[in-house]
Amino acid sequence: DAGITQSPRYKITETGRQVTLMCHQTWSHSYMFWYRQDLGHGLRLIYYSAAADITDKGEVPDGYVVSRSKTENFPLTLESATRSQTSVYFCASSPSSYRDPGAGQYFGPGTRLTVT
């Protein structure tokens, strides 16, 4: 199906385990983003990517790793999960450049992660 998908949609893991959240988009958008959403904080940018093999840190990158070997995929890995990483994670993609920012960002359905 066309669009942006995330997997898994729900995940429960234990402290210290490695977890990878997957994100896949079919639009060939250049930009992809990972956000976390917590009560009282809104959406906060973790990492973003302007193109394949180009990634950069956002506002809250500590404890997370990303890669982007293909344009359509942008996995997010929690190397050693902590309880503070319990959150809802959203992936987004955008065709935007500074010439056409009005296209906005398109969000995936989210992954609800609980770290016990």
Next chain:
Amino acid sequence: GQNIDQPTEMTATEGAIVQINCTYQTSGFNGLFWYQQHAGEAPTFLSYNVLDGLEEKGRFSSFLSRSKGYSYLLLKELQMKDSASYLCAVYRVTGGGNKLTFGTGTQLKVEL
């Protein structure tokens, strides 16, 4: 730093008009987005303002004043389905690319 302020909650009546305000102080500004997010769902794009003034899209309008660091989202003829969180986000073009910085959102409840 980046600071984006919105009211936490608002309540309005079906059929009425409601205005959701957003003020921002950011290092850099290239535009402002409004997103709608229903509970348990992903944010969806509503509007984008880059120039001062009002942008109208059906029942929804968005206003921007860059000199005042101020925007609002106006929802007319409110419907029950408009009950959702409304997110204000500042768009910035940085050395690393384009970024959105979000406010914490305004939870709108529409009542009969």
